Amino acid sequence: MIYEGTSGMGEGAPTTTRVREVLNRAGRVVIAEGSPAVADSADVARIVVSGAEIADLAQLLAVVEGGAGDWCLCDGRPTIMVYDVKGGLIACWTLHHQSALRGIGDCDADLQDGPALTEWLAERGLTRSRKVQAGLAAQEAEEERRRLRWLQAAPSGLRDAATEVSIPPGRDLEAWSRRLKDARTRLTTIAQDECPEVIERIRVLLAWAGISAREPTSGMKWYDMAVQQMLLAEDPELIIAALATGSPSPVQLDGATQLFCSFEWTAAQGTDLPEPLRSMLIEHIEADGTDPMRSRMSHGYYGAERTA
Numbered sequence: 001m002i003y004e005g006t007s008g009m010g011e012g013a014p015t016t017t018r019v020r021e022v023l024n025r026a027g028r029v030v031i032a033e034g035s036p037a038v039a040d041s042a043d044v045a046r047i048v049v050s051g052a053e054i055a056d057l058a059q060l061l062a063v064v065e066g067g068a069g070d071w072c073l074c075d076g077r078p079t080i081m082v083y084d085v086k087g088g089l090i091a092c093w094t095l096h097h098q099s100a101l102r103g104i105g106d107c108d109a110d111l112q113d114g115p116a117l118t119e120w121l122a123e124r125g126l127t128r129s130r131k132v133q134a135g136l137a138a139q140e141a142e143e144e145r146r147r148l149r150w151l152q153a154a155p156s157g158l159r160d161a162a163t164e165v166s167i168p169p170g171r172d173l174e175a176w177s178r179r180l181k182d183a184r185t186r187l188t189t190i191a192q193d194e195c196p197e198v199i200e201r202i203r204v205l206l207a208w209a210g211i212s213a214r215e216p217t218s219g220m221k222w223y224d225m226a227v228q229q230m231l232l233a234e235d236p237e238l239i240i241a242a243l244a245t246g247s248p249s250p251v252q253l254d255g256a257t258q259l260f261c262s263f264e265w266t267a268a269q270g271t272d273l274p275e276p277l278r279s280m281l282i283e284h285i286e287a288d289g290t291d292p293m294r295s296r297m298s299h300g301y302y303g304a305e306r307t308a
Contacts (some may be wrong), residue, residue, distance in 0.1 A: 001157055008189075014067040014105030016112075022104070025056040027085035031121065033076035033128050036094060047124045059119040063101055063109035068171055071108055072096040074122065078126060079120060097136070146215055149281045153211040155204055157194040161187040166223040184226045190231060202242040205231050210254030214290055220258075231255075232264050243277055253284045254293075261296040 016288030024028070029049040032039040039046075043071075049057055070094075084090050093103035099114035111117060113132070122130040147166050154162040164183035169176045172239045182270035205227055212224040220228070231239065243256055259265055260273060262283070273281065 010233070012066075012105055014063055014101070014107065014109035015065050016062045018104050019061050019063060019101070020058045022082055023061070024052055025084050025090060026054050026082050026308060027087070028076065028083050029057060030081045032079045032082070033124060033126055034079060035077045035078060036079050036092060037075065039079035039092075043192040045054035045126060047121075047126055051064065052210045056120070060111075060120055060126055061101060062112045064112060067107040068100060069107050069260050070171070071102070072100065076102055078121070078129065079269065095129070098282070127219055142217065146217060146221070149215075149225065150205065150211055150221075150277075153160075153208055155191075155194065158187060159188055161190045161212055162223070162226075165226045178221060184229065187226060188230055188233070197251060199245070200244045202234055202239055203248075205234075206242070206252040206259070207249065207257065208266075209258050210251035210256075213254040213258040213293070228259060228262060228264075231259050232262070236265075236269050240274060240277060243280075244274075246282075250284065250288065257285060257289070257293050257296070 014291050015166075027050070030046055031049065032044050034041065035046040038044055070130070072097060076096045078095055080088060080091075080095070081095040082091035084092075091103060093101055095111075095117075096102060096108055100108040100110050102108045115135065118129040118133050136230040147168075151159060151162055151166060161183065164179065165187055167176075167179070167183075191201060195204055209224070209231060210225045212220060212227075245254070248256070259293070272278070285297050289297070
C-alpha cells in the first residue's frame with residue numbers, strides 16, 4: 001500500500017521550488033488514477049513519466065506559494081509517486097479536486113493551472129480528472145442556476161441584501177461565516193423595514209421559502225436557511241394565522257410544508273397543526289406535492305396521517 005505524504009508533509013509551507021527540487025532528483029514518476037490506498041493495485045490505470053516529460057510535469061505542478069492553509073477531507077486522486085534514479089520512492093503526492101496538490105508541505109496548495117494538468121493527463125490516457133472536472137463544472141452551473149432562482153424570487157426590496165446572503169463559501173470558512181451572519185442580520189432588518197405588518201411579512205417570506213421546497217437538488221442551502229430562520233423568529237401563532245386567513249397561494253403552502261417539517265419548528269411546536277390548516281396542507285401535498293413532501297408527511301410531520 002502506498003501512503004500519501006512520503007515527502008514534504010509537515011515540513012513548512014508548500015512552494016513550487018520544493019516541488020521542483022523533488023522532481024529534479026526523479027528518475028521516473030508514476031501517476032495512478034486511484035487514491036494512495038489503491039494506487040499500487042494492478043487494475044488502477046497509470047502512466048510512467050520519465051526523461052524530458054518530468055520537466056514538463058514540474059511546470060504543470062507549479063503551486064500558489066504558501067499553500068491554502070488547510071486540508072481537503074477527501075483521499076485525493078490521482079496519486080503521484082516520485083522515484084529516484086535508483087528506484088527508491090522519494091515522494092508521494094495527491095491531487096484534490098484536480099486543483100490542489102498535497103504532500104509538499106504542511107497544507108494543501110492550489111495549482112497555478114489545474115486545467116492544464118488535467119488536459120496533460122488526458123492526453124496520456126488518464127482521463128478521470130477531465131471527467132471529474134466536467135462533472136464538477138456541470139454541478140457548479142446547476143448550483144448557480146439554483147442560487148439565481150432564489151434571488152429572482154426575493155422580494156424586490158430585499159434583493160441586494162439577499163445577494164450578500166447567497167455569496168458561496170470560500171476557502172476561509174471562518175471569515176465567510178462571519179460575513180454570512182452579518183448579511184443575515186441586514187436581511188432581517190430590511191425585511192422588517194420593508195414589510196412592517198407582521199402577517200403580510202410572514203406571507204411574503206413563506207412564498208420565498210416555497211421556492212426551495214421544489215428544487216430538484218436535495219437539502220437546503222445556507223441562503224434557504226436564512227429565510228427559514230426569519231420565519232422561525234416570528235410568532236408561531238401569527239404564522240398559523242397568516243395561513244388560516246385568506247387563501248394561501250400554492251407557493252406559500254410549499255413554504256409552509258418546508259417550515260413545519262423543520263427540526264427547529266417541530267422541536268419547539270410539535271408536529272400537530274390545527275384544523276383546517278392541517279387538512280389544507282395534506283390536500284396540497286397529495287394533489288401536487290413532491291416525493292420529499294409526501295415522505296415527510298407520511299412520517300407524521302403533520303400529525304397522524306389522515307384517515308378516510
